[in-house]
Amino acid sequence: MATAHARGAARVMLSPAVVVLLLWMIVPLGMTIWFSFQRYGLLSGMPPEWTGLTNYRYFLTDPAFFTSIKNTLSLVGGVLAITVVGGILLALLLDQAFWGQGIVRVLVIAPFFVMPTVSALVWKNMFMNPVNGLFAYVAKLFGAPPFDFLAQAPMFSIIVIVAWQWLPFATLILLTALQSLDSEQLEAAEMDGAGWLSRFVHIMLPHLTRAITVVILIQTIFLLSTFAEILVTTNGGPGTATTNLTYLVYAQSLLQFDVGGGAAGGIVAVILANIVAIFLMRMIGKNLEA
Amino acid sequence: MGRITLERVAKRFAEVEVIPPLDLEIEDGEFVVFVGPSGCGKSTLLRLIAGLEDVSAGTIRIDGQDATGMPPAKRGLAMVFQSYALYPHMTVRKNIAFPLRMAGIAAEEQERKVTAAAEVLNLTAYLDRRPGQLSGGQRQRVAIGRAIVREPKAFLFDEPLSNLDAALRVGMRIEISQLHNRLKTTMVYVTHDQVEAMTMADKIVVLNAGRIEQVGSPLELYRAPRNRFVAGFIGSPRMNFIEGDEAARHGAAAIGIRPEHIAVSTAGGLWRGTVGVSEHLGSDTFFHVNGTGLAEAITVRAGGEVNLHHGDAVWLTPEADKIHRFDREGLRLA
Amino acid sequence: MARSVTTRRKTVVTILAWTVAFLIFFPILWTVLTSFKSEGDAIASPPKFLFFDWTLENYVTVQERSDYFKHFWNSVVMSVGSTLAALVLAIPAAWSMAFVPGRRTKDLLMWMLSTKMMPAVGVLVPMYLIFRDTGLLDTRTGLVIVLTLINLPIVVWMLYTYFKEIPAEILEAARMDGASLRSEILYVLTPMAVPGIASTLLLNIILAWNEAFWTLNLTAAKAAPLTAFIASYSSPEGLFYAKLSAASTMAIAPILIMGWFSQKQLVRGLTFGAVK
Incomplete structure (x- = not known):
């Protein structure tokens, strides 16, 4: 739907962004793939040498790998469960008429803008610390013994921290979707004799399905790469109790200086993320046509 | 001057031929209306003339000069869009002045022309408003103002009235006609509404599936439609078509008779039927008559108030010399 | 009703x-x-x-002891710099895709998005080595480059969805009115897209400001932005809650305020237009 002149101009203006992204995609990823087949220690002083699939064998049979997969899944699953259910409830609440909607919205969205290192440290020290944290004080009020969250329930604690950061995101998106629901539809359903629950189940929930899927997919992409929260609270510990895949690859490459092993882990992470990405892309692509 | 010539102009989108090669001559000062159902290619044809789309084949001449590869800005044409396409961030004054500004015309000259155009279009009071603060009709006038200050060789209108309500549409129709009478500039006007075509055009081009079905003055098309498509498209309510024995009696595959050319009577006539739906408008009365055995329903127009209602038995008589005859391919028989 | x-x-x-x-x-x-x-x-x-x-x-203590403003400035340079760089690349690209769509435009958009889905850790090793070998490690330039790249797809997408909402007829009108491509973009498109560009800018600064993978892994003392600066509080000595809070407050305050302004655009930006 345009003239040849416009198409020519468009091609010229499009190319810088495309070239830059193409390089960004191909060069480092290509290097990662290459390294993953090499024995390459940063400190060994030995030149890299080809080892075939050894790195993968080593990485995939490392017990820490299975723990990290398990941890990654519980982190992603736990946060998703809290944020999706909490987000729906919050969105339903905030969609009602009440005084001070603007301010409440601003308060609820705020945690999303807190940088991960800050939220992790604040929660770790000022809330979850067994001696000086607020939770310890609250426990004392009720006569319960203080609980060392990050030592005794490390994964749960990290899930809480991360969920706090992402709950606003889920809420905001679901609220936006809810507000785009045609109120005439709800009124029609009410005229048809649908009670609150059936209106929720038969009209609101189907309307929200799309938004919920988007929330799940996008959060999954980000949650798979959770890193800073773990780094500043537990360093992946105690033991490997909070080591997720991202943290494991980081530890392998930059703490143990094993470039080859880290690269192999990186490729595994890419493959896992892509499985999620395919579903997300399909959804967004469908929307593009609509 | 504003003479536009299309020679074997064709347009393909990917593999689909939207407009097969066609020829068309638009004379200087003429008001030409492209009319046809939606998707017939009339807007595409206009955009080809404007230069907003490249032609796939053929030549477009403006005043004899080859304009086929010219960018739109160089063609000296002005266009009024269906959505008005006003610049929302500019005041009415700046909107109207924009083409002058692009042409590098001095500020005082711009001001003079904008003021003159605003006066003609009754926009003087609104010059400092933004498009968002105007009514539909006013926006339409701003769009026209933006077109006339350029003093173009021809105006192109792309369904300019379709976003207005019915009453306003009639008013704007008259205004555009008056504008044409005053400026005497070539106007090419696209619409799907045959009433607009009939009331405004010097020359109507009826398009269907990218092809030109017929070119002619409004009354030529009304009196002698070249085929069943044109016959059915021009005129409101639609022409009645009758096939079968009754058509064969006239030596045709089908005959067409306009609702206004059928007399209705309770006493007697040629065809007998019962009134299905009657529409009483005061000035006219329309009857949809069933049970004639000729077609599912025959539409009849009677002048003034006629006191017949649903279920009444009536007789219909067509005016013999107003019967159109068509052959098997739908072409008009002489 | x-x-x-x-x-x-x-x-x-x-x-x-x-x-x-x-x-x-x-x-x-x-x-x-x-x-x-x-x-x-x-x-x-x-x-x-x-x-x-x-x-x-x-x-006062936080500033004196750990030179807060140096890190603050690093964060500003990094987030604003990467956002502006991304806009320069993205505005022409988004114009092209929104107003001159071709058969492959959709694939191109999806491909750009797919680069965003690549987990950072997948390219951590090569990026670390490239940065080490080119002297970009612990420099603000290096951070600007990486953050530009990781946020470019979001910027293109956001601008694309905003540009899409501008009716093509208005740009065609400008063309009919005799505007060149340059005037069309300068006098018609850009003024109309200012709100969209502004919110893209805002959201992207927020994302860059809070980015906590590359900033932690590619910086040490010199170029460390606030994310890395705060992380240095994770192994404290003695009493430090109040100082941690002061540093945290300063780190999140500017972005919290910007975030509140951009909350409406946030949804569209982070869902790539899938939820509006």
């Missing part, structure tokens, strides 16, 4: 909503309050909410 709501129901909802909002916001509020306490008050039991000796001493 909005339905009418009884006052009693509205009161109940109000109380409920405010309670939930307060609980969610509480960690931030608590951090801000603690930043004005002395270290002793910060760990007092029972906790002191409002009645303590308000002091600005922590802010």
